[in-house]
Amino acid sequence: MTSLTEGSAPELVDVEERSRRRRLAFEKWGKWVLPVLVIGLGILAWHLVVTLNGIPHYILPGPVLVFETLVKDWALLLDALLITLQITLMALAIAVIGGVGLAVLFTQSRLVEMSFYPYAVILQVTPIVSIAPLIFIYVDNKMAGLLICAWIVAFFPVLSNTTLGLNSADHNLRDLFRIYGATRWQRLRYLQLPSALPYFLGGLRIAGGLALIGSVVAEYVAGTGGVGSGLAFTILEASYRLNIPRMFAALLLIAATGVVIYAGLSFLSYMLLHKWHESAIRREV
Amino acid sequence: MTPPTTGQRPELMSVNRVGKVFGGATVALQDMSLTVRQGDFISLLGPSGCGKSTALRLMSGLSLPTSGAIRWAVPQEPGALGVVFQEPTLMPWATVEQNVWLPMRLRGASLSSVRGEISETLRLVGLDGFQRAYPRELSGGMKMRVSIARALVTRPKLILMDEPFAALDEITRFKLNNDLLTLQAELGCTVVFVTHSVFESVFLSDRIVVMAARPGRVLRELAVDAPYPRDESFRTSAEYAALCREASAALHDAMGEAA
Known part of the structure; x- marks a missing residue:
């Protein structure tokens, strides 16, 4: 042995x-x-x-044809993609500012929360397609209209998740902050915002996808084309002309954009949480 | 040289006939009186529901008494009070060093200006070299040491501890009991310690306040006359066993009355 x-x-x-x-x-x-x-x-x-x-290709184009169209129409598709991307990212940015801002306001004052939370819910549960036509009547600038639509869809997950996160700070830690005489601002900055970060990032991932959906749906409703149209209008226009391969190509780009946004936000989430939060920590066994 | 007896030490805080009623009907604490003197190690011992945690919250100022009054004999500046909860209650997103920094950070001190004090306190609790670790990387006992370091870093006059070692295994608890006594002797701080363990209270305290439930109230106060420093030999001594029996009998009375 x-x-x-x-x-x-x-x-x-x-x-x-x-x-x-x-x-x-x-x-x-x-x-x-x-x-x-x-x-x-x-x-x-x-x-x-x-x-x-x-x-026949006007009923269902094959993948090869779709790929060829993607290459052939690249200039046109890229312009549309950039417009859609611009609206999506701007809407997401405003959703983050508005959502986090409102959430902080809500947790600072019960009065404000009780007064305004129902309106946030109403905005969320009303389907965007039913509000969008009104928005385009009142807002002249098409870009601004699209932005408002995408924002309405995207901001609620940020708001509700961040509110939940700000309120989920450990109660003993809150007591500790009180004992040490922390100001309202210190409690927010050092306790509530870090506690809310994982919740906020979860909401942000949902909001990223929703901002894209919002900007696409709004463009369908807005309908008018011309300079500065996004991928949704490209699909509409192609369908009028029975250019099915181009519809598929545009659809592919929308899907790819959604995936990239999701992956990007997931990566951001990992970078911010991997040192301490359970969700981002690998278990040994 | 003999340490001053309890009666000669200057008073730190007095709890005068304090009561706390929740929801207008539930009496959590009734008519509690207690004088805390500098250098005391007082245990509040009792079954669950006897109001010992309520008493601690009242002493910390987190809640206000329904009747009676709590008075500090010294001016109460921020940082005069340290608190340790049953859970370590650390911020998971912050390193050990940042967690211990908290009480000073809330007073506007930058990390670089108090790094020395933080390191010194971490050394006292036996965690030197763990400054950059995150709480999740530490064991339960080590997390509790960080929590104690955070309470000690302002060199408070009074430390309130609410069953801090209840969730730890016995070996770790004994070790932390020993270290806590060493720390108290070294820093000369005053401790009010809530526990439901007879053995822990006898080992640590010079006074044990036995409490009973429904309604929560003080039943009697026991003096533990065994001299400090106490160590492992005290834990196995006949004197310790006798004191435990006495405290146990008192606690039994408390339970009997409540039942």
Whole structure:
């Protein structure tokens, strides 16, 4: 029998440990390879359905044609994408300022919260498509109208999550702040805002997607085209002309934009939380 | 040299016939009187519902008495009071150093100006070198040490502790009991300590206030005459066992009356 001395000690790997390592290794590559594989198979199936059945491109274009259109119409699509992106990001920025600002105001004064929270809920539960036509009647500037629509959709998750977060500060810590004579501002700055950060970031991720949806839906309602139209109008216009490949290409760009926004906000969330918050910490076993 | 007996020490705080009623009907604390003198280590011992935590909240100024009055014998400047809760109550987003900095930060002191004091306090509680660690990286006992360091960093006149070691395992609790006594001797601070453990209260205190429930009230006050410093040999002495029996009997009376 060999003795288990330091340095030459053989690794003790039991059945459980072996299966755990296998699972870890699988998760490492599976996380990336599997989705890519599935989407690749989906595109292949799409291609086969179109070519084998001889479906005409004005009914369902194949993936190759959609890709070709994306390249051919790139200049036009890029302009539209930039407009949509601009409205989405501006709406998101205003949603963050407005949502966090209102949430802070609400937690500072119960009076303000009781008075105004119902209106925030009303704005949220009323479908944007039903408010948008009115907005475009009262607001001359189309850009401003789109921005207002996207903002209405996006701000509520920021507001409600941040309010929840600001109120979820540990009660013993609140007591401690009181004992040490903290001012209202100090309590907000050093206790409530850090407590609210994970909640806010959760709301922000939802708001990112909603801002995009809001800007697209609003553009559908606004309808008028011309210079400065976004991807939604590109889709509308292409559908009038039965340019189905271009509709798909624009749709692809909207979806890709949504994914990029979500990924970007997730990364931001990870960067801000990974040192301390449970949600971003890897468990050892 | 003998330490001054309780009666000779200057008074720090007096609790005078204090009562607390919640919701107009629930009597959490009735007619409590207690004189806290500088250098005291007082335990409030009793079953749950006896108002010991309520008493602590009243002493900390977090809640106001329904009747009676609490009076500080010395001017109460901020930082004169330190509090340790049952949970470590640390800010998870802040490092150990930033957590201990809190009481001073709230008084406007920059981290660089008080870094020395923070390090010194962390050294006292045995956490030197953990300045940059986050609370989640620490064990339960270490988190509690950070919490104690935060309470001590302003060198308070009075420290209120609300069952601080109740959630810890026995080995860790014994170690922290020993260290707490060493710290108290070193800093000369006054401690009011809430516990439901007879053994802990006898080991730590020079006075034990036995409380009873429904309504919460003080039943009797026991003096623990064993001299400090107390260490592991005291924990296994016949004297300690006898004192524990006495406190246990008093607590039993408290439970019996309440039942």
